[in-house]
Amino acid sequence: MSKLPTTTYKRAKPVGQIPHHLPQSHTHTHTTMAAPAPPKNLPVTVRNDVYDAISPEQYFNGTSTAFHGKVVIVAGGSKSIGLSIAKFYARAGAIVVIVARSEGTLADAKKQILAETSGKAEVLTLSADVVETKAVEELVGKVVDKYGKIDIVVQSSGITGGPWKKPFVERDPYEDWWKVFEVNVRGTYNMAHYVYPHLSKTNGTFAAFSTISVQRNLPGASAYASSKVALGRFIEFAAIGKSHPLRLLSMYI
Numbered sequence: 001m002s003k004l005p006t007t008t009y010k011r012a013k014p015v016g017q018i019p020h021h022l023p024q025s026h027t028h029t030h031t032t033m034a035a036p037a038p039p040k041n042l043p044v045t046v047r048n049d050v051y052d053a054i055s056p057e058q059y060f061n062g063t064s065t066a067f068h069g070k071v072v073i074v075a076g077g078s079k080s081i082g083l084s085i086a087k088f089y090a091r092a093g094a095i096v097v098i099v100a101r102s103e104g105t106l107a108d109a110k111k112q113i114l115a116e117t118s119g120k121a122e123v124l125t126l127s128a129d130v131v132e133t134k135a136v137e138e139l140v141g142k143v144v145d146k147y148g149k150i151d152i153v154v155q156s157s158g159i160t161g162g163p164w165k166k167p168f169v170e171r172d173p174y175e176d177w178w179k180v181f182e183v184n185v186r187g188t189y190n191m192a193h194y195v196y197p198h199l200s201k202t203n204g205t206f207a208a209f210s211t212i213s214v215q216r217n218l219p220g221a222s223a224y225a226s227s228k229v230a231l232g233r234f235i236e237f238a239a240i241g242k243s244h245p246l247r248l249l250s251m252y253i
């Protein structure tokens, strides 16, 4: 995802069939019973572009100040998806805290965010490994000490354990297979655990990323896919267990 165009966004035409990248039949299941055929006309609109209802343009051009002064932590905000999200929040006027392990990559990401906001954004970089419980506790403490609150947390730090060339039995148990679980599940748990009390005070949002791989039996992807299934279930339980207003989302991409 890169910088959005400033022109009006196209509205994609509705498509009345299952997208080609989703399973078209249930022949991959491990049962010998005939599975029901999926509905032919799902009541969904397939979109391939940003459309008006979700366009962030109103936040960028000042029509809405909804994100001004919001404190947003993006774990995994030094690269790719996380960095794009951090840029969007910064352009919308939020205070952005980006977290990752590599200090060099964080510094570069901060430069990019400042360049996209003409130097106006407030950006804090914090180097931490989300697997390390103590490090997460400390980083959350630093954010609250500096800004007094946390409004939004995007948990984008994750690893795939790719390339998915080897079956699980040929992979190193910890340095390879379990490491994926550690970053994706333990890292998400650690972040959720320490930010939850602060998000509860601000009626905040915690968002984590799942993946289409949870729906596909890709050879070699057992660690990644099953860690993301676990992450999704964790978010479901965190959401039903909450005692304060708090939105917990798991997004599929």
Ligand SMILES: NC(=O)c1ccc[n+]([C@@H]2O[C@H](COP(=O)([O-])OP(=O)(O)OC[C@H]3O[C@@H](n4cnc5c(N)ncnc54)[C@H](OP(=O)(O)O)[C@@H]3O)[C@@H](O)[C@H]2O)c1
Pocket: 075, 076, 077, 078, 079, 080, 081, 082, 099, 100, 101, 102, 103, 105, 128, 129, 130, 131, 155, 156, 157, 158, 159, 160, 183, 187, 209, 210, 211, 212, 253
């Ligand atoms: N890209 C896709 O097509 C895709 C599809 C579906 C789902 N997703 C999910 O979306 C999320 C972001 O994906 P991406 O492609 O943007 O990943 P990416 O390019 O590999 O970036 C990962 C980010 O997480 C950080 N990170 C990794 N391990 C960490 C750790 N232990 N502690 C703290 N930070 C850590 C990385 O920085 P450091 O390495 O410096 O720590 C980096 O900032 C992931 O959860 C991924 O599973 C991605």
